[in-house]
Amino acid sequence: MNTRFFRAAMILLTMSAAALAGCGAEEPAGKGAVSFTTWGEEYIEKEIPAAVFEDGWSVRFSKFLVVIGDVTIADEAGAEGGRRKETKLFDHVAPGPKKVEDFGDLEAKAWTKVSYEVRPAASDTKLGDGATADDLTMMQMGGHSVYVEGEATKGAEKKTFEWGFSTAIEYADCEGDRDGKPTRGVIVTNGGTDTVELTIHGDHFFYDDLQSPSAVVRFNAIASADADMDGEVTLAELSMKQLVDIDPADGGYGTGAVGDVNDLGAFVTALSQTLGHFRGEGECFAADPK
């Protein structure tokens, strides 16, 4: 009887403890680390194949420069666990993930507010993997945050492009799949390292809508902007192509609630602010930089 009572009491105590833990009771924490990398995926390293494009084009990038920095880790209350304000220039055409920042000695817990920025190269911007000193000088001189060179082909037709953007954007409150589970920010475990990829999506430059999740990837409208027919589509030519003049068969080019986007140059520039992702397909809120 006493044994039975003791067992029942122990079970109840255990269940109570578990319930309390589930309600946020304190547990002893250790220390761990977070390692940030960045990768442009195969779309940037190799090719965006014709199968991806709605209109049969394919695109190969020869340069895909992005300035990434101000990586910040904070907890739900906003208390920063780490912040690196410096920026680095990466060329995502170079293969493989590239190291951005390591944060060590972080309290083992969920750090739910993680952000990073893409912003114009400054005098203190450092060289990251893939990029050259000449690239850095060019980005600094041009005040660029993103610069892409590439070639689009469709059968015998070919168009080249060299576009530099000076937009600055913060990717905040990032969330992505970690071990198959949607996870806000990072999770630091005792003695462990959470490796996080700041993923750059090169196909976003060619979406035909700024806001709709049903946007598809197209190039016909961009190709048609080559006003002088010299084979290169410049940003200036894109800016002369009014969205209202795009053949509806080449895409809707809707702008959603984004104001003052009336030409393809402004459209592609707006898309340049949507490249940044988190752990592959994960997302962040795009906002003005801190």
Added chain:
Amino acid sequence: MRLHRFMQRLGLAACASFSLLGLSLAAGALLGACGAEDTTSSKRVALTTRIVADDGVEAPFTNAFGWSIQLDHASISIGPLYYFDGAPIFSSGLLPRAPRRDALAGFFGVGVAFAHPGHYQPGNAMGQVLAPFLVDLAKGPADLPPGNGVAGIYRSGRFTFGDAAALDGYVVVVEGVATKDAMQRKFRVAAGVEDVLDAYGEPKLDGCAFEGEPDVQEDGTVTVHVKPSVWLDQVEFDGVPESAGSDPISLPTDGDAFRAFTRGLKKGSAVVFTYSAQETM
């Protein structure tokens, strides 16, 4: 939450007639069971709703082609309005953000996960006006049917165009005068529901800004600000013939001017919501 995701997978996200407030209360009760903070809040608020044209009625505006435009008729057939706590894309405000996957949003036909490419995620449904309404903005501010909602931060809204039958087969009809130097065009332009469909084939504008991201904690007034200047900003009237008499010229539906107008109608930046708390006597 699992039930919600399951229902989303089953395609039941369009069950917009479910009671927002009832669901919110239920969510609050569940959260309260573990002492967690009720982030969705269960407090109900009554929302008086007004609509006003921000420009083009009391004074003319100048569009991108230099035409000064004054409206004397701007009728809209309006459908349901919904308010959310998800921020519009490229929002300058940052904190606090809405939860990504919510038990309420799915019932309003809203997908909330991984919204490529502009990253607009509606988040939680916070309020609504369900009754349709017909209004002529040129006659000044008008009252819309009353709405309701729950307390919390309102960041974005959905504007839907209403029944075309209420407006002789159209959802928007605008008449006015465009003037540039010595040129003058008295025009009329009418758009049907097929002219305002979004990428999903629905007559709605998603992700419209809720100015100031108000923290709504009490009854108040939501004002829908419509900007006809956005509708007509890219309309070049050069190619529109002058009217012979006093009757306006209708913009032909196969012309550039009409296409520019309907592009403007599809811009979410043409609608902005504001909130003001009820004045206490």
